[in-house]
Amino acid sequence: MRAPRMVACTCMALALAANASAVAPLAPPKKLDLPGFMGRWYVIASIPTRFERDGYDAVETYRLQDDGSICTSLRFRPHRFDAPVRQTQSRATVVPGSGNAEWKVHLFWFMQAQYLVGWLAPGGSQVLVVRDARDYLWYMALTPTVSPADYQAVLARARALGYDVAKVRRTPQRWPERGPGSGTFESPCG
Numbered sequence: 001m002r003a004p005r006m007v008a009c010t011c012m013a014l015a016l017a018a019n020a021s022a023v024a025p026l027a028p029p030k031k032l033d034l035p036g037f038m039g040r041w042y043v044i045a046s047i048p049t050r051f052e053r054d055g056y057d058a059v060e061t062y063r064l065q066d067d068g069s070i071c072t073s074l075r076f077r078p079h080r081f082d083a084p085v086r087q088t089q090s091r092a093t094v095v096p097g098s099g100n101a102e103w104k105v106h107l108f109w110f111m112q113a114q115y116l117v118g119w120l121a122p123g124g125s126q127v128l129v130v131r132d133a134r135d136y137l138w139y140m141a142l143t144p145t146v147s148p149a150d151y152q153a154v155l156a157r158a159r160a161l162g163y164d165v166a167k168v169r170r171t172p173q174r175w176p177e178r179g180p181g182s183g184t185f186e187s188p189c190g
Helices: 002-022 148-160
Strands: 039-047 055-064 070-078 086-094 102-108 111-120 126-130 137-141
Touching: 039 148, 111 148, 126 148, 137 148
Parallel strands: none
Antiparallel strands: 039 055, 039 137, 055 070, 070 086, 086 102, 102 111, 111 126, 126 137
């Protein structure tokens, strides 16, 4: 009874390992100007995490800390434009040797996630943030809207990177924002 279970577990582990290695790691740009990348980024579209699903007016803000880490603040309104602002913050560290384009985002003391710049527009006005797992992505811009041609081009880039673009959700953005929390973009990093 024990041998068949071991064989089944071994086969399952090998299948998972083969599946994981079938997806090649993504290559970031050669070099990211980290200080120039800091600031406010409007989330144009994403394959969102459970926490940010159905977010409106989503904005990610990055601030470089004295110790070289990056304070990240995500703010959005859940489900509708007039909902109260919800915020979360985390701290990220640059992966050595990545040219500043790959970060480890420390969500909780026990959990970290990959953050990889998969594409950066010439001039740095738009970015596609991806993960090797191809489970989440974020298309962000320095402005709350982009042209239809830019949006379609990013979807084509995401597809070429191995993403299922049917899962991409366009983030509703309406600016200038009104109501409570409209000036809230950053939260303190602890």
